[in-house]
Amino acid sequence: MPGLTIGDSVPNLEVETTHGVIKLHDYIDTWTILFSHPGDFTPVCTTELGKMAAHAPEFAKRGVKLLGLSCDDVSSHAEWVKDIEAYTPGCKVTYPIIADPQRELIKILNMVDPDEKDSSGHNVPSRALHIVGADKRIKLSFLYPASTGRNMDEVVRVLDSLERSSKNKIATPANWKPGEDVVISPSVSDKEAKKLFPQGFKTVDLPSNKGYLRFTNVDH
Ligand code: BEZ
Secondary structure, eight states, X not given: OOOSOTTOBOOOOEEEETTEEEEHHHHOSSOEEEEEESOTTOHHHHHHHHHHHHTHHHHHHXXXXXXXXXXXXXHHHHHHHHHHHHHSTTOOOOSOEEEOTTSOXXXXXXXXXXXXXXXXXXXXXXXXXXXXXXXXXXXXXEEEOTTSOOOHHHHHHHHHHHHHHHHSSEEOOTTOOTTSOEEEOTTSOHHHHHHXXXXXOEEOOOTTOOOOOEEXXXXX
């Protein structure tokens, strides 16, 4: 059975976290980043949770909540948070971290690393990251192996893309950053584009003459 992915609703699980028991649908009442880590007291994860905490003001500015997950129990998470905060001075881990010592949630949430095992031979979570909308549906998913730490600047960048494309009939091109031009969705005719984008748009001349690459700006 294919795992939870873009377009799917996150199941309304009751999960144990460092902030007490949380029902996922109660918690996810705005854009929410649900992200997993292979395990507590591991090097890459310690840097990643610190970077998440360092980016907390960027997420808060965008009205985005965070919800981490690591195998190991809540008391282990609480001890580990001390290391994370010591490693990333000035940062506080204010977001909850789900405990999944039985490795059950990672299966339901499609966060299993097929290759990485803990010392007792159980599969650990991959570095999965689901960006979930207030409608509880997954809008974007990253799936990295345990060996590759994520780039939190990229997480912020894709949030900015998702926010703009949820409000406008646009998409963001390769390497787009806020403030730069976006492209008009292929489903929008030129006639409709004139109404939707009164600021105007530019069509790029290409050999096919199909006029499908149209840039506009929704930030200025
Ligand atoms: C880490 O967080 O450094 C890590 C965890 C599991 C496997 C490999 C690396």
